[in-house]
Amino acid sequence: MHEALSEPRTAPVAQRDVVVRVRDVVKHFMHGRRQLCALDRVGFELREGRFLVIVGPSGCGKTTLLRILAGLERQDSGEVWMRPSRDGHPPFAMVFQEQSVFPWMTVRENVAYGLRLRRVRGRDIEERAAHWIRKVGLAGFERAYPHQLSGGMKQRVSIARAFAVDPDVLLMDEPFSALDEQMRTILQQEVSTLCEEQQKTVIFVTHSIDEAITLGDEVLVMTHRPGQVKRLIPIPFPRPRDVVEVRADPRYGELYEEIWGLIAEEVRRGPREA
Amino acid sequence: MAEQGATLERTGVQRPRWLPQAGAKTEAAVQVLSPIALLLIWEIAARAGWVDQRFFPAPSAIVRAFWDAITTGVLLHHLKITLWRVLLGTLIGGVPAVLIGLAMGLWRWLRLTLDPIIAATYPLPKSALFPLLLLIFGLGEGSKVSMVAIGVFYLAVTNAMEGVLAISPVYFDVAKTFGARRWDVIRTVALPGAMPLVLAGLRLGVGTGLILGVLAEMLGARDGLGYLLWSAWQTFSVSSLWATLFVTAVLGFASVQLVDFLRRVLVPWQRTAGRR
Incomplete structure (x- = not known):
């Protein structure tokens, strides 16, 4: 009786502004003849405007999870739901880990790519591409080809390309892992500010605990293979944030220690194979 | 500071x-x-x-022979004919080769069907096909043009296919996450991404096509640079042999330059990367 009463009352409240829901997602891979379990009943919910960072040891399936969310791979079982966009286009945009800026397109063409696929009006494409190029600090490089840009600038193009389609959800797969530390810190600050300003819901995958704490509202720590949710840790720092100041906060050290403890446990244990 | x-x-x-x-x-x-x-x-x-002047006449003698051949119009006449055959053969062999190659790169089943056939016939020296082509097309233009076309075809088709296969998968992923449909993916990723190797294949193909074309002209033609070379040998006019050889070399050089020009136009995004 009590159960029946509380269920309908809490459920709508919890679901009101949920943008992403993942429930019991299972994914296997064939490695030669052996079947490996990459994800084992992973689940979480993400409310609008929240910044979720997924961390875990290498090979824990965090990138696989993101690829399933992006529709690039299919889960074997379980449910993945993302609130559909009003215009029928994908409600998300993804920023990739590697070199993902098209070498055969100029900066402007790259940033306009998603808009062109959406058959946006020509004038609007120009305007929005120019806006986002300025926003990521690439004004003056509109006609440059990617081979003329540094690694940091290329990743800026990639970020602008994702923001330009104005997605509800941003999926980021270790976007800064190939950059040097200074450039990483600068881009962390810019992405943090942009996401805050644009009210984006973000799922950000990284192996860097530091990055997880400085950027996230919540940090989801995953276990070693088969990937499961080990713990969901709320990050108390308010937004907007200064990614350098956050590191000086005494709570930063505590959080780092806590998350490192969880991950170290997993790394030492190694993958558990069935 | x-x-x-x-x-x-x-x-x-x-x-x-x-x-x-x-x-x-x-x-x-x-x-x-x-x-x-x-x-x-x-x-x-x-x-x-x-x-021995009979084999290596002085450069001044070659220049004289060259000048004679030019002023009488003989050399240009044969050059034009060879040029036409190479151009036609390149189009006939190259255009379908690029289209088939790209399609093979895009669709696995097509690749599985055609690749064994191409792989099996590729090692055959193309020059060995000439008697058969003579039989089919006779002594007319067909046998020479088809020889060039075959030379261009193989290199163009394999390179076009490799061009698609060499594209990093992440670019296809990017297209998909932005909601690209099949044709969008082909248009915005596969075609531009394959372009560098497509043109590299054409560049090699034109070179091979020229070799085979000239060879075919030597064996079964009454005009063209190959015929001119062969008749120079038969009449033992060594200076004109050298002069024709020079023109043939220039033709080869010029055709490669033409493809390189095409590459600079079609693949502007590689220009500075490749040159520096």
């Missing part, structure tokens, strides 16, 4: 500019002077009788 930055910048700019420039000048000079020196030695050797 600013002072230091300025000096650093200055030396940083000066060094690479100053050093290779002197090197580049010397290199260019050597590149021009060495062929001239060779011709000079050749001329002296021929006149002094150190080399």
